[in-house]
Amino acid sequence: MLDYYKLGQIVNRYANVALQKNTANFIIAKHVKAENFGWKHHDELMKEFYNLRKLLDEGKIALKDLKKPEFSLLDLKIKLTEKTMKSCNLCERKCGVNRLLGEVGVCKVGNNSLISSEFIHMGEEYYISPSHTIFFMGCNFFCQFCQNWSISQWFERGFYVAEEKLAKLIEERRRFSLNVNFVGGEPTPNLLFILKTLKHCSVNIPIIWNSNFYMSKNTMKILDGIVDMYLSDFKFGNDYCAERLSKVKSYFKICSRNHLIAAKNGEITIRHLVLPNHINCCSKPILKWIAKNLKDKAIVNIMSQYMPQYKAKNYPEINRTVSHEEMKEVIEYAETLELNYIT
Ligand code: SF4
Secondary structure, eight states: OOOOHHHHHHHHHHHHHHTSSSSOOOHHTEEEEEEEESHHHHHHHHEEEEEHHHHHHHHOOOOOGGGSSSSHHHHHHHHHHHHHHHHSSBBOOOOOOOGGGGOOTOOOSSSSOOEEEEEEEESOTTTOHHHHHHHEEESSSSTTTTTTTTHHHSSOOOOOOOHHHHHHHHHHTTOSSSSEEEEOOSSSGHHHHHHHHHOOOOOOOOEEEEEOOOHHHHHOOOOOOOEEEEEEEEOSSSHHHHHHHHOOHHHHHHHHHHHHHHHHHSSSEEEEOTTTTOIIIIIHHHHHHHHHHHHTTEEEEEOOOOOTTGGGGGGGSSOOOOOOHHHHHHHHHHHHTTTTEEO
């Protein structure tokens, strides 16, 4: 079970940014000068980014004394995202379509991002609420039980908000929110729009990346130095269940790889929605993997609120809510593993 001491350790920097004691990653990225458009240059600049962040965190330099370069690490990340979208491999679907020309792949997000809603969310984990949550249209998964199916599968039309306008909204809502929380659907196909929005945003606010964690390695690199807290949705403990219920391949290898990268680059909360009849194949293997790889680095939210929605009725084993006995079994297992979990 998570105690306050562990919470403070695991999400220390996020909390400091939320309380305005430290500077958000994307603001620091705006102060690192970039000179060309290459990946190699990007990787070198990331070392500079972390050196600068350390000096700022230790109070050895002040942000107000730094000049903003004409072309920054954030601008370079925008260019690299555009490059990645020309033959889109923002996620491991690797559709190869030219998103900049408006072509669409599996996620059906073209060259414009659309928003379903944005509001101050009071029901997220207690240490991130109130959270300014922005729901993007479209998803790279086809979860048959999706709790947000009208957004992820385009049953809604969504609406367009210019990046400058969304940045202003983030600035205004900062008075009432601890963070800005990019979700969907899935934020990954909307990465370019998110980065361009942050370019226009000057308020110090932690960035939360609320995702299914099917990002490509390129996307993981771009997120490094932008995201302050990763909020993952670790659903399946094996590839068979992932392919059957979310129509996605190589799930466990990709999702676990990205968890390791995210925990190295930032702070992480892992959400696991317990599915009925998936305790031994999914819940337990996931918790076991976390205990082995990220025990003291991650907070695990074991979620019981599953409802059979969307196409769940076609899969008899998930066509009901989770039983009290199932939740008890999962929580007792998390206890045995000594995880830092909340429910
Ligand atoms: S972001 Fe969309 S278009 Fe790009 S690879 Fe993923 S599913 Fe395909």
